Amino acid sequence: VTDDxxxxxxxxxxxxxxxxxxxxxxxxxxxxxxxxxxxxxSGGPCIYTGRSMKATHAGLGIxxxxxxxxxxxxxxxxxxxxxxxxEKQEVLSAVSGLKPDIVEK
Numbered sequence: 001v002t003d004d005x006x007x008x009x010x011x012x013x014x015x016x017x018x019x020x021x022x023x024x025x026x027x028x029x030x031x032x033x034x035x036x037x038x039x040x041x042s043g044g045p046c047i048y049t050g051r052s053m054k055a056t057h058a059g060l061g062i063x064x065x066x067x068x069x070x071x072x073x074x075x076x077x078x079x080x081x082x083x084x085x086x087e088k089q090e091v092l093s094a095v096s097g098l099k100p101d102i103v104e105k
Contacts, residue, residue: 002035005077014069018060041094042087053101063105071095 010019022030039046050056074095078088 001077001081001083002031002038004080005074006031006034008073008077009070012069012073014066015073018062018066038091042091053098057102057104059104061105062103064103067099067103 009015033048033050036046037048037050040048071092074092075088078091083091
């Protein structure tokens with residue numbers, strides 16, 4: 001699920017500017033942070049140890065339109081893997097709580 005979602009994010013035309021120029025190590029670190037964060041948010045045993053969302057996204061100029069493009073890709077991934085509606089809504093609800101720390105414009 002994480003690999004599919006990350007693949008969608010990095011190729012989404014609205015969002016590619018945020019991923020251009022990432023080296024292999026940065027890509028791996030981003031993937032692992034995403035795995036840990038989604039796992040923790042969904043009640044799994046993982047612990048996210050990365051920076052806060054506010055610190056991570058500060059200065060990137062992420063807009064509401066960017067946010068919606070990312071959410072659209074997350075929904076597409078969850079649908080692809082046939083995540084049941086209850087769990088899908090739980091993930092989307094948890095992710096929506098991050099919006100104020102990520103969107104700057």
